[in-house]
Amino acid sequence: MSETRVNKKSMSLTDYAIRYGFVALLVGLVVYFSVAADGFASPYSAVFIFQSVAITGILALGVTATLVVDGFDLSIGAVATSALMLSAYVMVVMEQSALVAVVACLLMGALVGLINGFLIVQMRVPDLLATLGMMFLLIGLQRIPTEGRSIATGMSLPDGSTAAGSFSPEFLALGRHRFDFFIDNLIPVSVVFLIVIAIGIWLFLEYTRYGRVMYAIGSNQRAASLAGVPVKKYKIIAYMISGVLASVGGILLAARLGRGDIASGNNLLLDSVAAALIGFAVLGAAKPNAFGTAVGALFVGILLQGLTMMNAPYYTQDFVKGGVLVVALMFTFALSNRR
């Protein structure tokens, strides 16, 4: 009996560490950088951090939806770069408006999610393999229309003529416009998107029956199914959410770059998966959650911005990200499994 009591006491301490360890680390980092790095504690620096994580954060929120149903989506990075190329192609080569480009990208994302879901649910391909296959397919597909070249205004087409279309100003505004917020031209559109989407996904997962049911599927698919949950439908929906959000990320990236650059977006997949997995550790959730994902993305952004301002060389960035991810996963699995 006495043994259990001792256990309980030390458990509550561990619980405390699980719950607030990561948040404490985040606050500690902010304080440290504010003191150590000149100019870290300024609104511009904060906005820069937000902007740097906006696109990966949006993608990470999509992955979170698939993680909730105990799935995984490796194709998000490829969906985002495909959206980047598609929007450029629609505007520059097909000479369509910004609206057409955006709608085409969103439809493409939804379609890819639908196919992913179909492969996983109906064809019973394991999620990692199905979305890995989709990733390769998309990386290849996005190069075919332009024969492997990047898309820019005034580029020469395969048939020798010059592309007549261009990125419309409305589209570019998605990447470049800044809203006034106490200070003129402070908040970029992408940050607004991130905040709105994060709140939306958070509400969806925590407060709607759809989110509730998705968590039930992730925890015990069979029990959920016997409670009358249409498991297949919800899994497909999760992959469609992931696909659509990835295409939103791609649109924002295209609008920021102003060209369909074949080589950009290489890091999107790893960064956003890392953010979603780091999110497991936030507040001791030990499960995928929207709030954790957003904090996870911010955490990486703050760390990199701080290190950069302290003159850490750029090539150490991936190492730092990897380190954070490994520590966060340790937090989540080693500590929370003891409960």
Added chain:
Amino acid sequence: MAGIPIKIRGLEKRFAANRVLRGVDLDIPAGKVTVLMGANGAGKSTLVKIICGLYAADAGQVELNGKPFAPTTPSEALQAGIVTVHQNINDGVVPDLDVASNLMLDWLANPKSAPVLNPRKIRRSAEEIAAKLGLNFDMNMMVSDLTLADRQLVAIARAMAHEPKLMILDEPTSSLSASEAERLFALVDKLREGGVAILYISHRMSDIRRVADRIVSMRDGTIVGQYETEPLDYEGAVNDMLGHTMTDVDITVQKPGEKVLELENVQLKPESKPINLNVHRNEVIAITGLVGVGKTQLTEVLFGQTAAAGGTVRLKGESYTPKSARDAINQGVFLCAKDRGTNGVVQDFDINRNITLPFLSSLSTLGFVRRRAEYRITNEAISKLGIVCQSANDDIGTLSGGNQQKVMVGRWLSHPSDVLILDEPFQGVDIAARRDIGTKLRETAKDRATIVLVAELDEALEIADRILVMAEFTIVGEHKNENVDVDLILEQVSGAAAPQDLQEQKEGAAR
């Protein structure tokens, strides 16, 4: 080889507060098939796990050929000549290797074996192993291409290479067809002639009749009956195992209301005999029978997991063929599934979320769950069933088994239904919780038809107005729960009584 290779004396084992084995004494003689019978939770598998080295006993001892024997690992038991063939056939074979490699698996796994494989030598040794049992396999065939029965035979042949003193077969026929099982029995006969002591665990009466030399019944952690004189007393063994003691719960049989559910010539398997059954409002029927006689298949048909092989089901007079659980729930048929750990409880959820999961669409506005409405329902269920907890937000994993089961039953009682099916609702539940659940089910039974599936006769007697007996995927007996002829039920459960004229019984029940 003759004599008694295995002698078990005073074996005890407890898990926390739960005494699983309470002094087991058992001899397993060579050259005979000893059938071990017992309901779920009687302690059969714990006993087997101690003999084959997975658990250590708390007290008592096992003697192997006169010497004390307490293996600490399964491989130690294997070296000593204790061979176990598990219920799950694929536990015994590696599907992605060929037959020869499977037969030689122990040699391959042995660190002392030669590091380089000689395929020809392996094949020759494998053929020798198979030949000993008179089996003829294509050694190059992948095990994944074999039928389940052949895989089982490969697993047994491999086990036989150890020249076992005791072979334990744990429900070996549970996934085999009748003709496949017959091949297995032929092999068992061969082993018996070879003087191996065989411990055969099974629920299937037809198997037991075919192979048993002696029957041992187990209940609540002790051996309660041993039968070895011909002819074997099968009903006696079943009676021991189910341990019927006149239950002290008093049932006042209710007058059945209007007919809700109607099964007409429903076949659970293409070759099984049809089932005809009417279920009424204000009536609790219990369907009893051994494990594997089709009770769960019946729930699957009624809850939309599988289609019946034949016949029609009508719900409130209209044809009823649910396509999914959702479909069944929408039409007013609820199922509280068995094995709550895998089929019922959502481990990551609290009590509230577990209870309201099936009914979220009626509890939300524009997709947003109405917190107040759902907590009202949950708190109602908590007080109605007496669920012991701090609050509706307790994680389900923190509750005892009985309370978890109450949550599951409370879930399906929280909304009105036309037909409520409960599959083994008393599984892993202590006696107090069992009484609570039973009372609550009867109290609320007025406006619906309630079907409870239980293997233990006692449970049927203390909950039902009407008891049906299933065997071989059909209903073989029907009894009104008043002055029940328990012996007749036991005969029907064990398959001894020829299926009786149900029409006659039905009239008897209606009187």
